[in-house]
Amino acid sequence: MSESSTTSPSYEMSSTKKEYEFIKEIGLGSRNLGCYVNGLWQGNGPVISSVNPANNQTIAEVVEASIQDYEEGMRACAEAAKIWMQIPAPKRGEIVRQIGDALRAKLHYLGRLVSLEMGKILAEGIGEVQEIIDMCDFAVGLSRQLNGSIIPSERPNHMMLETWNPLGIVGVITAFNFPCAVLGWNACIALVCGNCVVWKGAPTTPLITIAMTKIVAGVLEKNNLPGAILTTFCGGAEIGQAIAEDNRIPLVSFTGSTKVGLMVQQIVNQRFGKSLLELSGNNAIIVMDDADTELAVRSVLFAAVGTAGQRCTTCRRLLLQESIYHKVLERLLDVYKQVKIGNPLEKGTLLGPLHTRALRENFEKGIHKIKSQGGKILTGGNVIESEGNFVHPTIVEISPNADVVKEELFAPVLYVMKFKSLKEAIEINNSVPQGLSSSIFTHKPEIIFKWIGPQGSDCGIVNTLNLYNQLWERIAFGTRNQLWVVNLLFAQNNRLWQLF
Template sequence: MGFARKEYQFLADLGLGPRNPGAFVNGVWRGAGPSVTSTNPANNQVIAEVMEASMQDYEDGMKACKGASKLWMQIPAPKRGEIVRQIGDALRAKLQYLGRLVSLEMGKILPEGIGEVQEIIDMCDYAVGLSRQLNGSVIPSERPNHMMLEVWNPLGIVGVITAFNFPCAVLGWNACIALVCGNCVVWKGAPTTPLITIAMTEIVAGVLEKNNLPGAIFTSFCGGAEIGQAIACDRRIPLVSFTGSSKVGQMVQQTVNERFGKCLLELSGNNAIIVMDDADIQLAVRSVLFAAVGTAGQRCTTCRRLLLHESIYQTVLDQLIGVYKQVKIGDPLEKGTLLGPLHTPASKENYIKGIEVIKSQGGKILIGGSILEGEGNFVQPTIVEISSDAPVVKEELFAPVLYVMKFKTLKEAIDINNSVPQGLSSSIFTRKPEIIFKWIGPLGSDCGIVNVNIPTNGAEIGGAFGGEKATGGGREAGSDSWKQYMRRSTCTINYGSELPLAQGINFG
């Protein structure tokens, strides 16, 4: 088994072995579900084995979590923040190992793997400060001797279902804030990245144990659709955060809505970069390369559409093709690699099918368009010249495929940007203030992330992350995203001896 390989020895420092129970239930590891293998997408060889959670594991975990929530929500928020601070410190101590595991099991290059874990550490720091700022408000009352307050209380339990492409960062966006807000967390990691789920849980569990807190405050399951469906249906979970495709996200939302639960959805992206005729072309080319090729095109914020002004179209394209030719493809753990493998053999098949569809709809392959033969899931970074009206352009192909098209006017570019069902991220390259403010205004981009002179990916945690339309409307990480993890109560207190009514109503 691959676990015995010398380069995998660091996994033992993360609490991983050749066979791993995949359900953390009431502070104890178990797993009575199916046995699955974790594989390295660079060579499709087995890393280790995981015993997934059974439905009995799930039920036992939820009972314990529900009980622990009564304790956790009564702990003062700054004290909860202290626990999250310790989680951040524990992650710092394992940063390099965890980043290497993300790279090994997911397939993104090592700097991106380390960056993903750093993002959770940053979220811990953010949440610690937030734990002292979960402020309500005092509202003037129209009635004498009355006081109105807005009070925020925990929901109880937050369910977090994450995807393979960011197997731990998305957990951090949700869990750090959910915990300081007084909620317990139930996490189902992606089925194809179970080792990351286990390693992250081990770190959180260690902090809880050190502080004599119930392990059930953080409950996690490795598993497939059955566990995800159980979370969506479970009335004990007031909020479900789901990251994945628009199709599955819509089903999750319908299920949660049927029980009057709340959903936080982070779904598909189909992001465009617009390059105006006055743009800094070198800056734009570097940005497009990072946005289109990073994570092998498997980010929800990946640039999938490049809109070039007709006057600089060929200049930008020639430079971009030049840098694409220099992209080093290979083992994501090797220094200098810019493009690692796709995550699974199925992803590779989808790339092949996608290229055929592109060609059938008039797409012209300018560079790339082929797989790399061998044992891993490697494909060539691809640039396609295609009409913005081609149906395939409206879809999200989760691979390093970039559609290029030209435009004449700013209005035309904005219309193309807004023409797809998704509305996550967007960017424009220009030096003109009038274009910038049109772009970020009501008649500009319809996305949740609207950038200027930077790529579509690489969002900072201080701002709320998320998008509109088929992207789901959810917001995670910074700004006032914390409010989604709490319930709001408007409280009116009468400290007098009279009973005046609002709106001057006299009831006798």
């Protein structure tokens, strides 16, 4: 199934609910072709349904990619790469600037779609799209700063010239919890650096994949550029594996579970490719006894409950110094009772549904495991009987040594534990196999510098509150030995480089 225009067919929305009608404004219909190949929309794979997690009803249908679609798309993308890499970097930056402006024009429609299809509340959905716009702005400036170096030579009357060349094609495999922001983090940088992008969105959020692609495709078409500069596939594991195995893709960025990420890394390594992985998080917030406890409570609430606990940076472990343990815990239990649960598109909702029914079942299994390992449920711990995938936000009192604490439960479940000294708190923070984000609340400089130093948190992101109630952040998005921040996607002398 394919068509000759750059937009998929606009079918009448059969039995469309009023809350779904806005998707027409971003070029979506009741059935949508899920592959953008060489400037055309097509799809020859299975037909799947995009489901609203708030009621598990179908929003629209999508025709996924087949392997034949993938191969056709990759051939076109490889040809487009020969054109795109020769366009001067500032000109590439101008295209990315236009993409940012096109996203601004549809910000609220796209944000609403993220909220509808993924399940995060509307403010977070809009905020996610805004992240891509911000990345476009950053990348525009970067397009005029891709400088090389003149290096002194030990040979007389010689010099060494350093220049950076594009890789060619960057593969981006994104997850359901940030169905478009992760594309922006990768693609904006990749594009200004002269790389084409092959994107496989999450199988359960195909509509946002299509809507985002339509906007980028419109900018490329307006500028008489090959549509294959961005090649998009809606599909499952078969397409993801094809990207990981494809020698035409020197670098693959993968966001998802540690289990699948390890598989992707191994496949890419076997062909001497490069991978960027953003995987699990088991993040801790430490509250010292001198902290502003009200600020800490508000921060913990958003960090633990936001996106229904389905962020890799979600706070999963709360460490409270023993002298303030009961004070902070009582206040936190009070604010948890005030969390409004419901339709993520409705004003005032703070907690939407889990993304799928399977995740709701995993929540139930996780609660059972927590209880079997001595965890005490202080609030929540139950699913909400409804058509959607709603659960109660949960606080658990548990030992830091429990095996379940070492795992990532992708749900709004917060483990609370006490500590005596900073040394003990740091040991608990560093005791899990995941190391992504971490935070501490204190006013003492000596604690701050211990926390951000080599004997402090071992996470890629280290937050702290300083004496003036300002947030410090050591900016590096990643885990321990794998920093995932701004990556300049280039090859130099047949080697792959990352600049941080």
